[in-house]
Amino acid sequence: MTKLTRRDFLVSTASVAAASAMGGSAHAATDTLNIQPEKDAKLRVLRWKRFVQGDEELWMANTKKFTEKTGIEVRVDNEGWEDVRPKAAVAASVGSGPDIVIGWFDDPHQYPDKLVDLTDLANYLDKKYGGWYDVCKRYGMRGDRWIAITLGVVGNALCYRESQVKAAGFDGVPKDTAGFLKLCQALKAKDTPCGFALGKAVGDGNNWAHWLLWSHGGMMVDTKGNVVIDSPETWAALEYAKELYKTFVPGTLSWQDPSNNKAFLDGQVSMTANGISVYYSAKNSQDPKMKAMADDIQHAHLPIGPIGKPTELMQITQMMLFKHSKYPNAAKAYMQFMMEADQYNPWMEAAIGYVSQPLKAYEANPIWTVDPKHTVYRDAAALMLDNGHAGPLGTASAAVMADYVVLDMIANAASGAKTPKEAAAQAAERAKRYYKT
Amino acid sequence: MLSRALNNSNVLGLIFMLPLVIILVLFLTYPLGLGIWLGFTDAKIGRAGEWIGLGNYAYLIGDSVSQLALFNTIFYTVIASILKFALGLWLALLLNKNLPFKAFFRSIVLLPWIVPTALSALAFWWIYDAQFSIISWTLVKLGLIDTYINFLGDPWMARFSTIFANVWRGIPFVAITLLAGLQTISPALYEAASIDGVTPWQQFRYVTLPLLTPIIAVVMTFSVLFTFTDFQLIYVLTRGGPLNATHLMTTLSFQRAIPGGSLGEGAALAIMMIPFLLAAIMFSYFGLQRRAWQRGDDK
Numbered sequence: 008m009t010k011l012t013r014r015d016f017l018v019s020t021a022s023v024a025a026a027s028a029m030g031g032s033a034h035a036a037t038d039t040l041n042i043q044p045e046k047d048a049k050l051r052v053l054r055w056k057r058f059v060q061g062d063e064e065l066w067m068a069n070t071k072k073f074t075e076k077t078g079i080e081v082r083v084d085n086e087g088w089e090d091v092r093p094k095a096a097v098a099a100s101v102g103s104g105p106d107i108v109i110g111w112f113d114d115p116h117q118y119p120d121k122l123v124d125l126t127d128l129a130n131y132l133d134k135k136y137g138g139w140y141d142v143c144k145r146y147g148m149r150g151d152r153w154i155a156i157t158l159g160v161v162g163n164a165l166c167y168r169e170s171q172v173k174a175a176g177f178d179g180v181p182k183d184t185a186g187f188l189k190l191c192q193a194l195k196a197k198d199t200p201c202g203f204a205l206g207k208a209v210g211d212g213n214n215w216a217h218w219l220l221w222s223h224g225g226m227m228v229d230t231k232g233n234v235v236i237d238s239p240e241t242w243a244a245l246e247y248a249k250e251l252y253k254t255f256v257p258g259t260l261s262w263q264d265p266s267n268n269k270a271f272l273d274g275q276v277s278m279t280a281n282g283i284s285v286y287y288s289a290k291n292s293q294d295p296k297m298k299a300m301a302d303d304i305q306h307a308h309l310p311i312g313p314i315g316k317p318t319e320l321m322q323i324t325q326m327m328l329f330k331h332s333k334y335p336n337a338a339k340a341y342m343q344f345m346m347e348a349d350q351y352n353p354w355m356e357a358a359i360g361y362v363s364q365p366l367k368a369y370e371a372n373p374i375w376t377v378d379p380k381h382t383v384y385r386d387a388a389a390l391m392l393d394n395g396h397a398g399p400l401g402t403a404s405a406a407v408m409a410d411y412v413v414l415d416m417i418a419n420a421a422s423g424a425k426t427p428k429e430a431a432a433q434a435a436e437r438a439k440r441y442y443k444t
Numbered sequence: 445m446l447s448r449a450l451n452n453s454n455v456l457g458l459i460f461m462l463p464l465v466i467i468l469v470l471f472l473t474y475p476l477g478l479g480i481w482l483g484f485t486d487a488k489i490g491r492a493g494e495w496i497g498l499g500n501y502a503y504l505i506g507d508s509v510s511q512l513a514l515f516n517t518i519f520y521t522v523i524a525s526i527l528k529f530a531l532g533l534w535l536a537l538l539l540n541k542n543l544p545f546k547a548f549f550r551s552i553v554l555l556p557w558i559v560p561t562a563l564s565a566l567a568f569w570w571i572y573d574a575q576f577s578i579i580s581w582t583l584v585k586l587g588l589i590d591t592y593i594n595f596l597g598d599p600w601m602a603r604f605s606t607i608f609a610n611v612w613r614g615i616p617f618v619a620i621t622l623l624a625g626l627q628t629i630s631p632a633l634y635e636a637a638s639i640d641g642v643t644p645w646q647q648f649r650y651v652t653l654p655l656l657t658p659i660i661a662v663v664m665t666f667s668v669l670f671t672f673t674d675f676q677l678i679y680v681l682t683r684g685g686p687l688n689a690t691h692l693m694t695t696l697s698f699q700r701a702i703p704g705g706s707l708g709e710g711a712a713l714a715i716m717m718i719p720f721l722l723a724a725i726m727f728s729y730f731g732l733q734r735r736a737w738q739r740g741d742d743k
Contacts, residue, residue, distance in 0.1 A: 093702050096490030117705065118490050206596075207683035209703075258574020260686035261596035270575045402488055402705060409704035410509075415688060424599070424687050433508055440503060441706075 040131040040343060048337030050081045053095070053105040055088040055324065058161070058284065061357030069350040076344075079337050089209060098329060106332035107342065112408070113146070113393070115155035115327050116400040122154040123328040123335050125342075129153035132346055137368035140388040146323055146400065154327070156342055157365035159355070161322035162387035163214045165307040166271065166285050167278035168300070171199040180278075180307040184222055184247065187310040191254035194277050201278035202255050202270055204262035205418040207411060210322055211264050213394075215280045215309070216414040217320035219251075220244050221392060222312025227407060227438055228398030234442050236416075237428075237435040243313070245420035245427030252421035260422055274300070280309065283360040283384050306383035308390060317390040324362075363387035403441040412437045482711035489705040500712035510713065512688050513696040518720070520607055520692060521671045527611045528667055529660075532618025537648075539619065540626045550623070557616035565680035568609040572596050572681065596682050599689030606681055606690050610674060617670075618663055625659030626652070665728040669721060693717050 052070075057063035063085070070081050084105065086094060091110050098104030099118035108114075115122055129147060133139050139147070143157035165180055172179065175193035191201050204212040220226070225241035228234055252259075256276050267279040272288055279285075289301035309319055326345075328338045344350060348368075355362060356374045360381045364370060365388055375385035395404030407413075416434040419425040425433065449455045483500055487493025504510040539550055556564065571578055572595035580592035595605045629652065637647050675694040678684065684691030684699065691699075693713055701710020 089703065093489055093705075096488075096705060098490075100490035100492070117488070121490075206685040256575070257591060258594050258597040260598070261572075261574050261594070261602065261682065263683060263685075266574070269573075273575060275575050402491075406700075406704045406706055410700060415509075418685075418687055422687065437507070437509065440507070 040127060042128075042336050042340040042343060044077055044079055044337035044340050045334045048079045048334035050079060050107065050332075050334060050338055050341055051105040052081060052083045052107045052109070052341070053091065053098075054083060054085060054109040055091050055111075056085040058282075058361045059287075059357075059359055061359060062354070062361065065354040065357035066345075069345055069354060070341075072350070073341055073344045077337075077340065079334075079341070081341060095327065098331075102329075102331040104329070104331070106329060106334065106338045108327050108329070109158055109324055110155075110327055111322060111324055113395060113400040113405045115146070115325065116149065117402050117405055119149045119154050121330055123330055123332070123339075125153040125156055125328060125339070126151075128339055128343055129156060131343070132156070132366060135368075136346075136348070136366035137370075139365060140367065142323065142388055142391050142393055143325075143365040145393045146325060155325040156346065157323060157325045157388075158345075159324055159358075159362035159365055160387040160391065161210075161282055161324065161361060162363045162384035163211075163280055163282055163309075163319065163321040164383045164387075165278060165309055166281050167201075167305055167307065168199070168303050169305045170303050171197070171277040172305075175199070175277075179305070180310065182308075182310055184310050184312040188247065188250055188254075191251055191278075195254040199277040200254055200256040202259050202262070202267060202276040203251075203280055204264070204267050205252075205259045205414070205421060206262040206266070207414075208262055208264045208266070211267055211279075211281060212262070212414045213408060213411070214320045214322075216417045217392075217394065217396075218280075218309050218318055219248055219312075219417060220413055221318035221320075221396060222310070222314065223247060224312070224314045226397050227404075227413065227434075228395070228442055230397050232398040232403070232442055234435050234438045236438055237431045241416075241431045241434075242427045245417065245430055248417050248421040249423065249427070260418060272297070272300070283381065286380060287359065304380065306380055308383060308386070318392055319387075319390045320394060321387050321391050323388075323391070323393075360384050398442070403438075406441045407438050410437065410441075479711045480715055482708050483715040484712075485708045486706075487708040487711075489702070489707050493708050496708070500709050501716070504709070504712060504716065509688055509691065510696065513684075513691045513693050513713075514716075516603065516688075516690060517672060517692045517694075517717075519603065520610070520674070520690075521668060524607045524610045524614065524671045525664065525668050527607070528614040528618050528671075529664055531611065532615045532663075533622055533660075535615060535619040536622035536626055537652075539623050550620070553619055554616045556613050557620075561613065561676040562680060564613055565609065565677045568605075568612075568677075569681055572605050597686050599687055602682060602686055602690050606678060609677055609681065610671060613677070614667060614671065618667055621663045622656065622659060625656050629655045661728045665725055668724045672717065672721060672724070 054066070067083065070083055073079065074081055088111070091108065092114060094104070095108040095110045095114055096117060098108065099121040129139070139157065147153050147155045147157055167180060171194065172190065175190065175197050177190050177193065181187050181190055194201055203215045206212060220241065223240050223244035225236065225238060225244045227236050256270065267276070267281055268285050268288065270276045271279050271281070271285050286301060286304050286306070289297045289304060292298060308317065311317055326342050328335060328342065332338050345354070351369060352372055355364060355369060355372050360374055363384055364372065370385060375382050393400060394408050395401070398404065412434050416430045419433070420427045420430040482493065484495060484497060485493030486496050486499065535553065539546070539553065543549060570576060574592060574594060574597055577592060577595060580589070583589045584592065594601055596602045633651050634647065637651050642650070673694055674692060675698065678690055678692055678695050679698070682690045684695045693716065697710045697713035700706045700713065704710070
């Protein structure tokens with residue numbers, strides 16, 4: 008308690024005042040949240056390695072601020088984004104390691120019993136910052152209990168060359184899948200084809216493959232977790248994929264995550280789906296040719312399919328607090344601190360649009376309007392579905408995505424290696440292995 | 445008592461062996477045993493598994509992706525090993541001749557083998573890139589082809605492209621080791637043969653080859669084992685794509701076990717490679733090392 012600062016004192020007395028004003032009701036605690044860290048607490052945080060410098064700088068600056076304010080020492084370790092998942096799982100299993108892990112996708116649902124209940128923090132943030140997007144609730148909640156706090160979504164969107172789309176006779180990207188196919192065909196006819204990753208691209212490949220499947224109403228499992236991928240909706244999606252694939256630049260079956268960025272920046276494709284990174288590579292380049300390309304780049308949401316609502320998949324990242332932590336209150340206080348507007352807003356701004364907000368109030372962040380080309384990425388969390396859609400999240404949904412079941416199915420059908428029905432049947436057979444009860 | 449025991453050569457021998465035994469048990473037997481155990485469980489990363497007997501194996505045998513990976517692995521190993529052997533032997537025979545700058549050539553040949561696989565794989569990744577391939581670019585500029593070659597985007601092209609990269613990397617090992625074997629063959633034997641008036645082919649067939657067989661057996665055993673368990677090259681070049689056409693047992697095992705979290709299944713996939721590896725060793729042991737002393741017998 009020696010570390011209690013004036014600010015802490017004010018906050019805590021304010022909450023006591025609030026609580027007593029409301030007759031000491033327990034619900035008052037959600038309006039303000041005053042977590043008392045343990046004495047001499049120390050924290051270890053494991054997060055994914057930055058995509059942009061500003062993200063890490065601001066994260067560390069915020070962490071430093073936290074240490075200065077509370078006296079809690081925080082060590083932050085960075086790991087490549089694909090390596091965080093196994094490390095977090097091992098930490099959960101052996102019961103030691105970082106207190107907080109900033110992981111991906113359905114991580115929290117693979118070991119929900121190992122995570123500290125964060126319901127109070129989540130409800131507090133929900134009230135204070137305009138509410139969580141639905142997808143954050145899907146990922147963060149197990150039953151009626153919160154087990155993870157969504158930090159943000161690494162947005163994904165169509166990235167295209169305005170001049171080439173205009174030359175193909177379109178004012179912009181059509182908002183429906185039928186119009187989108189026509190645009191891709193027109194681009195191909197003009198010899199400025201589009202390209203989407205169909206190789207083992209963990210991020211880019213999975214993102215657009217799931218969008219394609221869902222846009223036509225196909226899904227891996229129903230709400231109960233029964234495999235329903237072998238359906239007429241999926242076949243329709245795969246027929247669409249076949250038509251779309253004909254308009255691609257050659258070689259997309261071999262594309263990994265960086266391939267579409269390289270091809271786009273070299274002017275070999277007119278349109279692809281990616282994070283904001285392509286635009287920044289062009290914008291920050293010293294080469295006048297690249298600067299000109301940056302002016303020509305536009306972003307758009309992936310079109311809406313026959314089911315009539317957005318069906319995108321993006322990289323969602325969330326903070327988990329493990330039960331093995333000796334200082335759960337300090338860790339919670341850290342998470343709260345990082346999510347508060349004073350810290351979150353500057354951090355998201357420094358991440359220059361790579362990471363989008365999980366809480367609706369942060370939509371107003373200037374990063375989304377400082378450059379109109381950023382705006383599309385603002386809506387990431389509002390548009391996305393979870394990777395286990397429409398079933399439960401857990402080890403099965405994680406394993407099915409890691410095994411590229413959807414991506415393989417789309418690639419097989421699109422390239423004609425299998426008929427849509429064969430591809431869907433194979434996907435069903437593979438998924439049943441993991442969704443068996 | 446203690447001094448008597450220490451004077452006993454049997455006891456002393458055991459004590460001297462102890463450090464090595466500990467190392468072997470700790471770093472070899474235990475992980476292997478653990479792997480075999482995991483293969484019989486449904487362990488996930490972060491969750492201990494339960495014994496499910498042959499469940500993983502029963503599933504993997506029926507799994508179309510595993511079947512494809514097994515085919516790919518055997519195809520990759522057989523073709524790459526044959527090519528490495530043929531080209532490596534040829535290179536060794538050339539290097540065994542009296543060339544100018546012999547030492548220079550002999551050392552430069554080792555280069556592909558010295559470069560870390562991850563780095564040479566990255567170089568091949570660019571060489572094979574669908575949009576930036578230097579080979580495609582050159583051929584297009586020369587007017588020989590119109591469109592870029594789809595090195596890694598077509599299943600069969602991808603298989604051969606990865607095999608080519610593996611062969612490029614593996615030849616030096618075969619060549620230099622066979623060269624060492626060639627150097628041990630006494631020149632007197634060649635002189636005797638030439639007095640008998642043999643053709644170069646006969647000289648190779650009846651003098652060089654029989655004397656080289658023991659080395660060939662060892663080299664090819666290693667070469668097959670390395671190729672069968674190749675991982676880095678595939679992981680950098682294709683990660684098993686396109687359409688799983690280059691997924692090897694190793695890469696599929698990793699994909700399922702670590703990113704996919706199905707530790708038990710990944711372990712089972714890895715264990716499934718052991719019979720094939722044992723078969724390769726047995727083949728060289730019984731098939732190629734015909735002489736008793738080569739098998740380690742006393743007589």
